[in-house]
Amino acid sequence: MTDRNQELFARAQLSIPAGVNSPVRAFRAVGGTPPFFERASGANLWDANGKRYVDYVGSWGPMVAGHCHPAVVEAVREAASRALSFGAPTEAEIELAEAIRRHVPSIELLRLVSSGTEATMTAIRLARGHTGRSAIVKFEGCYHGHADSLLVKAGSGALTFGNPSSAGVPAETAQHTIVLDYNDTAQAQALFAARGAQIAGVIVEPVAGNMNLVLPEPGFLHALRELCSRHGAVLIFDEVMTGFRVAIGGAQAHFGIEPDLTTLGKVIGGGLPVGAVGGRRAIMERIAPLGPVYQAGTLSGNPVAVAAGLATLRLVEQPGFQDRVAAATRALTGGLADAAREAGVPFSAQSIGSMFGIYFRATAPASFAEVMQSDRERFGRFFHAMLARGVYLAPSAYEAGFVSAAHGAAEIDATLAAARASFRELA
Numbered sequence: 001m002t003d004r005n006q007e008l009f010a011r012a013q014l015s016i017p018a019g020v021n022s023p024v025r026a027f028r029a030v031g032g033t034p035p036f037f038e039r040a041s042g043a044n045l046w047d048a049n050g051k052r053y054v055d056y057v058g059s060w061g062p063m064v065a066g067h068c069h070p071a072v073v074e075a076v077r078e079a080a081s082r083a084l085s086f087g088a089p090t091e092a093e094i095e096l097a098e099a100i101r102r103h104v105p106s107i108e109l110l111r112l113v114s115s116g117t118e119a120t121m122t123a124i125r126l127a128r129g130h131t132g133r134s135a136i137v138k139f140e141g142c143y144h145g146h147a148d149s150l151l152v153k154a155g156s157g158a159l160t161f162g163n164p165s166s167a168g169v170p171a172e173t174a175q176h177t178i179v180l181d182y183n184d185t186a187q188a189q190a191l192f193a194a195r196g197a198q199i200a201g202v203i204v205e206p207v208a209g210n211m212n213l214v215l216p217e218p219g220f221l222h223a224l225r226e227l228c229s230r231h232g233a234v235l236i237f238d239e240v241m242t243g244f245r246v247a248i249g250g251a252q253a254h255f256g257i258e259p260d261l262t263t264l265g266k267v268i269g270g271g272l273p274v275g276a277v278g279g280r281r282a283i284m285e286r287i288a289p290l291g292p293v294y295q296a297g298t299l300s301g302n303p304v305a306v307a308a309g310l311a312t313l314r315l316v317e318q319p320g321f322q323d324r325v326a327a328a329t330r331a332l333t334g335g336l337a338d339a340a341r342e343a344g345v346p347f348s349a350q351s352i353g354s355m356f357g358i359y360f361r362a363t364a365p366a367s368f369a370e371v372m373q374s375d376r377e378r379f380g381r382f383f384h385a386m387l388a389r390g391v392y393l394a395p396s397a398y399e400a401g402f403v404s405a406a407h408g409a410a411e412i413d414a415t416l417a418a419a420r421a422s423f424r425e426l427a
């Protein structure tokens with residue numbers, strides 16, 4: 001039988017670098033051929049060979065309501081039949097902005113953009129424009145999209161300015177970004193004590209979901225809030241992944257902390273390209289045309305994308321939605337941990353809301369360094385064993401997983417059966 005995935009992967013590489021339009025899709029971290037997908041429904045995906053998978057990637061977060069939810073598809077169809085784009089204001093944009101503000105009270109004003117990267121890039125520019133300062137603080141292992149200022153790794157010492165983590169980023173740009181260790185409160189305090197007056201803002205994933213899943217330790221986010229307030233820096237919560245996932249009001253609602261700016265994406269587009277940057281009125285009023293910080297977008301607030309996002313938020317808002325998805329996620333991680341224990345494989349798993357992490361190490365990691373200590377080779381074997389059994393996990397040990405409202409007991413049970421067999425293969 002011909003393998004259509006292999007054929008398509010070979011053909012794709014003739015026109016597209018590595019055959020993919022975003023690097024992790026190329027399966028370099030796990031090896032092998034990525035499935036090319038043809039359709040999706042609920043918790044399931046079908047690839048070009050017609051093979052079905054239970055999906056735990058969810059398009060990297062947006063698909064919290066499940067794939068092709070009829071209400072979302074109908075909203076998109078209806079919007080598309082009226083207009084694909086105006087490049088001019090629409091009522092639906094107000095409704096989406098109002099829905100976001102209702103659930104995320106720290107957002108007084110917000111602007112819609114078309115990706116998470118655009119949102120964080122704008123948040124950084126606003127922090128600098130608002131404070132008149134240049135330095136930005138980020139944390140190793142947190143990902144905030146691919147803007148130059150944020151593709152930076154730690155310099156020679158923790159409190160020195162950073163180095164580019166990508167070719168093409170000028171050292172002069174990276175020098176304005178300071179990279180600290182996630183969950184190291186004392187280090188952040190030392191930095192602010194040394195050069196608080198230079199710092200425009202701190203950007204952080206309030207739950208880190210781009211180095212697998214790392215939870216903030218008690219007090220870490222509160223300390224960042226306190227340091228930014230004391231030194232006049234802008235605290236930016238990058239909730240592109242955690243927004244409407246960790247809780248309906250995002251991680252800031254879960255932990256009870258109000259950032260100055262919040263970036264959103266993923267769920268608020270329901271699978272189409274929507275991002276947002278919002279926060280305190282005094283900062284957001286600096287944005288063009290109200291203020292001097294420039295920002296714009298031809299397709300920002302696109303009516304079809306906004307319709308998908310709004311329909312998704314309407315589902316997420318339904319009573320019990322968050323609790324149901326969070327319970328399914330806990331059932332998954334609990335079951336995976338049990339299956340690993342029975343097979344004698346060192347493993348741990350945890351979740352928050354509908355995000356989860358699985359780790360090939362005995363305890364859940366609390367830092368980037370601990371994430372790096374997990375057994376990557378074992379993860380790769382587990383990943384392929386699960387893929388063969390029809391379970392699609394993120395093809396990297398450094399990504400969070402996602403459960404949707406369409407993942408019922410049947411899907412979780414099938415996943416756990418596949419996991420028991422896969423863990424036994426590893427043992």
Ligand SMILES: *Cc1c(COP(=O)(O)O)cnc(C)c1O
Pocket residue numbers: 114115116117118120143144145146205209210238239240241265266275
């Ligand atoms: C996905 C992600 C981004 C980037 O969003 P894109 O839409 O891929 O540009 C930024 N920050 C976080 C926390 C993310 O998870």
